[in-house]
Each structure stands twice: as structure tokens, then as C-alpha cells.
Amino acid sequence: MLHGLWKLTWLEIKIFLREPLGAFGSIILPVLVFVVVGRFMGGRLPSRSIATSEFVRVGLPVFVSVLIALSGVLSLVTIVSIYREGGILKRLRATPLRPQTILTAHVLVKLVLTAVTMALSVLAGKRYYPINMDVPIFGFTMALLISTWSILSIGFVIASIVPTARFAQPIGAAILYPMIALSGLFVPLPSLPPALQALARVLPLTYAVSLLQGILKGEAWWAHRGDVAALTLVFVICTALSAKVFRWE
Amino acid sequence: MGVSGTPRSVIQVSGIRKTYGTTVAVSEVSFEVSEGEVFGLIGPNGAGKTTTMECVEGVRRPDRGDISILGLNPFRDVYQVQNRIGVQLQQAQLQKRIKVWEAVDLWASLYSKSVDAARLLEQLGLADSRNAWFMTLSGGQKQRLFIALALINDPEVVFLDELTTGLDPQSRRAIWDLVRGIRDRGKTVFMITHLMEEAERLCDRVAIIEHGKIIDMGRPEELVGRHCPARTVVLATANALAEERFRAIPQVETVVRQGSQFTIRGLGEEFVSEVIQCLSENRIRVTDFRTMLPNLEDVFLKLTGHSIRD
Ligand SMILES: Nc1ncnc2c1ncn2[C@@H]1O[C@H](COP(=O)(O)OP(=O)(O)O)[C@@H](O)[C@H]1O
Numbered sequence A: 001m002l003h004g005l006w007k008l009t010w011l012e013i014k015i016f017l018r019e020p021l022g023a024f025g026s027i028i029l030p031v032l033v034f035v036v037v038g039r040f041m042g043g044r045l046p047s048r049s050i051a052t053s054e055f056v057r058v059g060l061p062v063f064v065s066v067l068i069a070l071s072g073v074l075s076l077v078t079i080v081s082i083y084r085e086g087g088i089l090k091r092l093r094a095t096p097l098r099p100q101t102i103l104t105a106h107v108l109v110k111l112v113l114t115a116v117t118m119a120l121s122v123l124a125g126k127r128y129y130p131i132n133m134d135v136p137i138f139g140f141t142m143a144l145l146i147s148t149w150s151i152l153s154i155g156f157v158i159a160s161i162v163p164t165a166r167f168a169q170p171i172g173a174a175i176l177y178p179m180i181a182l183s184g185l186f187v188p189l190p191s192l193p194p195a196l197q198a199l200a201r202v203l204p205l206t207y208a209v210s211l212l213q214g215i216l217k218g219e220a221w222w223a224h225r226g227d228v229a230a231l232t233l234v235f236v237i238c239t240a241l242s243a244k245v246f247r248w249e
Numbered sequence B: 001m002g003v004s005g006t007p008r009s010v011i012q013v014s015g016i017r018k019t020y021g022t023t024v025a026v027s028e029v030s031f032e033v034s035e036g037e038v039f040g041l042i043g044p045n046g047a048g049k050t051t052t053m054e055c056v057e058g059v060r061r062p063d064r065g066d067i068s069i070l071g072l073n074p075f076r077d078v079y080q081v082q083n084r085i086g087v088q089l090q091q092a093q094l095q096k097r098i099k100v101w102e103a104v105d106l107w108a109s110l111y112s113k114s115v116d117a118a119r120l121l122e123q124l125g126l127a128d129s130r131n132a133w134f135m136t137l138s139g140g141q142k143q144r145l146f147i148a149l150a151l152i153n154d155p156e157v158v159f160l161d162e163l164t165t166g167l168d169p170q171s172r173r174a175i176w177d178l179v180r181g182i183r184d185r186g187k188t189v190f191m192i193t194h195l196m197e198e199a200e201r202l203c204d205r206v207a208i209i210e211h212g213k214i215i216d217m218g219r220p221e222e223l224v225g226r227h228c229p230a231r232t233v234v235l236a237t238a239n240a241l242a243e244e245r246f247r248a249i250p251q252v253e254t255v256v257r258q259g260s261q262f263t264i265r266g267l268g269e270e271f272v273s274e275v276i277q278c279l280s281e282n283r284i285r286v287t288d289f290r291t292m293l294p295n296l297e298d299v300f301l302k303l304t305g306h307s308i309r310d
């Protein structure tokens, strides 16, 4: 299983960074958005109402993190469908590489990029943020990795159903981004109509947001064991599903 | 070579069938490939060549039938098989921005043994492009890189699927030399082509496949002898008695005269010698002499009623 995994992962990271917008789009842009929006909101509202400070302290970092994770997943969906369409997946399979190894390498690439982006955002936040944050960097990064890992498994299911690489990005975005609206990030769940609440409860992003917000506020992991369990369940179901429906060519 | 001195059979395919939905891609295909031979699968587009080869490689699973390669089952022992074979797939690509040396280096790390990568790139004329991205390579360079990847593990059997399709004649010839080089190193080669000239130049044995079925199999000259035994001699002479003499040769079937040019058709291996003997015995002076031998192209036309390019 591990045979060739590190080499392939490292190679895929290098290849990704060589893409015209690779490093900029996935690492630099999210960090810039985070810093600029944070400064703008912090500077505009010197009174620092409770709501604003809560959003800048918790909402914004979680929102940016979710965007980082989702853009990682979208990029995975796109890469996998391009690799499939170009016969790259098939070529890699006609070697002693295990099929799982090929896909795991792509997951690792996205997790590494997410972790790096996250770490840079937090460092930038510490340096430039209007509010003095006491962020549990390690815990928060862990929470983000668990969330990303889980959503990436949805990415494989999406990658299995998109007809061609051209549709990968739009279809992926249409499935993933609406989840943000129901995730509890902008509208608290209890204030939603019951039907939407029920829908929100089956969307994995809801649990990711709950976990991320909780960890960022300094709550205990134990209090969020339900979120972790839900994310793990999503991972298990989606992995089993894509093992069935994933197309290599 | 096996103990008995006869070549060992390295690939055995018996009665495989593969359908995609309602399309029957391959049906009842059986053949064997011996150690050290270049075996070619030839036929028009869509005949089922790639499907057949991919079943042998373990990349695709037939619905029915048995396949054995190097004494192994390509599905049960897929990683063991992959470790000992080299594969070039039709229409494969690599990552756009992977460098030539990175691809070769990755592949080398995947197998239990590998040849010297720098030397291999040198031999394939890729040493100067080792830092180039895949997307910047020419068609010929890409194919040579795929050959490098197929040879990196010093494989016992090499699979080549339409290696020269889409290449210009010059690159094609260069690739043919490479394939002869692979054969000369004692490797078994299983190749696919729809170019009859390529098959004639490279293959020790070919199987002609159409609509998913093998319609005949054998050495190219054997197939030609079996299906297109007619030979044609075209010559020019001013000798007035020539036509009569030619008609007297036993193997001659038809003689067509156009002015001083004769087109003589006959059957059998001896036919051309007989014509030459007739010329010398009767002291017939010729100003032109050509033989036209049938080739696999003609065999294909004869067997299927259409040209392979249709
Ligand atoms: N993955 C596939 N799905 C559906 N049909 C396929 C697939 N691969 C090949 N076919 C069909 O099977 C037949 C044989 O194809 P193939 O083996 O690629 O032929 P060849 O290599 O001789 O051109 C063709 O009719 C082709 O359209």
C-alpha cells in the first residue's frame, strides 16, 4: 500500500505548484483574503460591537478555512477527472502501484496544501489582526484536516459522476458551495425552518463548521465528538461508495 | 528456450470474450505467444485489438475465457504480472508538467528491479530533454518516453499498442529500429498495429482480427502464401515470340500484353524463377523486369473484402 506513495505524493505536489495558478490560487490568495477582510472589518468598526468581534474572531477564520477546504476538494475533483480523461490514471494503474495508492496520494497533496495554507493564515492573522487572538493553532489545523479529509471523500464521489473534465469544476461547485449557506456559519441552525434544519443535519459541512468553530473558541474535543463521528461516517460511506462507482477511464 | 529446445509459451489466451453493453468487442479469441518472438495483432479500428491486449495486461477483465502470462493469472496475480511486464498504452498521457526524468524515476521506484535510467534515456535519445515537461515534448519524444517507461523494469514481455500511429515517417522508422532493438535483447514483444507495413517489418507472427474475432494467424509470408499465392511479373520486351513462350510456362495463369509490356500472373513459389528461366532459355532480351509480390495488405483485402483503412 505504501509502495510508491511518498514519491507519488511529493511528485504531485511539485506538479501542482508548477501550474500557473497552483501556488497562488491555493495558498497565497486565501491568506490575502483572510488578512485583507479581517483588517477591513476590524478597522471599519472601531467600536467592536460584540457581533462584529465574534464574527472576526470565529466566523471569518472558519469561513476562510471552509473555503480553503472546498477549493482543495474542487481542485481534487478537477485533477482526478483530467487525469482520467487523459488516460493518466489508466497509465498509472498499468504499473505495480495499487489503485488506492494513486488516489491516496492526491488526498495527501490536498491535505498538505490545506495545512500549509492554514498555518500561513494563522501566522498572518497573528501578525496583522486587529484583535489579539489566542488561537489553538494545532487543534484548529487538526480539525480542519479532519473536515477536509471527510469532504475530500465526497470529492471522489463527485469525480466519479462528472461526465467530463470540463464539467468537473461547475458540478463540484454547484454541489459543494450551497452547503455553506446551511452550515450554520451565517445563519444559526435553530433559526432555520424545520425542513432546512433537517437538510442541514445531513450535510457534512454543518459538522465541519461546528467542529471548527468550537475548537477555535477553545472548547474541548470531547464536546465535539459527535461532529468528529459524523465526519468519519461521511468519510466511510463516501469511500465505500466511490470504491463501487469510481471510474478509472 | 524451454528444456526441449522449443520456445516456451509466455502468453496463452483461450476463448476470451468481452462486451461493453451491447457491443461485443472481443469474442472467442485464442492465441499463444512464444518467448522471444514479436507477435502482432493487426486489424482495423474497433476490431478489438486494444481490448484483447488490455485483458492480457490485467488492466481489463474478460467476461469469459482464460489467460495465462508468464505462468501467472493476470487478475489474481496482477501486481506480480505488472512487475514483470512493460506496457505502452494506446492514447495514454502523463501529467502535463511532469519532467521526463521525474516520470522515469517514479516508474523505476515502482518495480522490484530497474535498469539504469540515465542510460535508457540516452539510448532513446531523450537525454537532452530530461528536464522538459511532458506537455512540451513532440509526439515522437512522448512515444519514446512511453517506451522508456515500458522498459525501465527490464521486463520479460513488452506490450506496444499502436506505437507509431500519428507519427511522421521519419520518427516511425526510428521507433521501428527501437523495437528491433528490444527484440534483439531477447524480450518477447506483443504489439498492435493497423499498419500492414509495420507488421511486415517487425512481426515474426501476426494474427488478423476483425469484428472481435481472429480470422487467421501465422508468419506474414505464410499468410501471404496461403491467401494470395499469385505472383505478378511485369516486363518489357520487343521479342515477337515472347508471348507464346510465356504462355507455355506451366504455372502461368494469365498474360496481358500492352505494346511491348507484358503482365504475367502465375501461382507458386517457383513462378518467378520459371519466368527468368524462360527468358534465358529463349534468349529473350528485356528492357524492364519487375516482380510484384502480394503483402499483408492484399491478404487483408482477400480475407475481409475491404481495405484495412476503410
Ligand atoms: N471502454 C469502452 N466502453 C465501451 N466500448 C468500448 C470501450 N473500449 C472499446 N470499446 C468498443 O469496443 C470495440 C473494440 O475496441 P478496441 O478494443 O479499442 O478496438 P481496436 O483497438 O482494435 O481499435 C469498439 O467497438 C469500441 O468502440
Ligand SMILES: [Mg+2]
Pocket (backbone or CB within 6 Å): B046, B049, B050, B051, B090, B162
Ligand atoms: Mg486500439
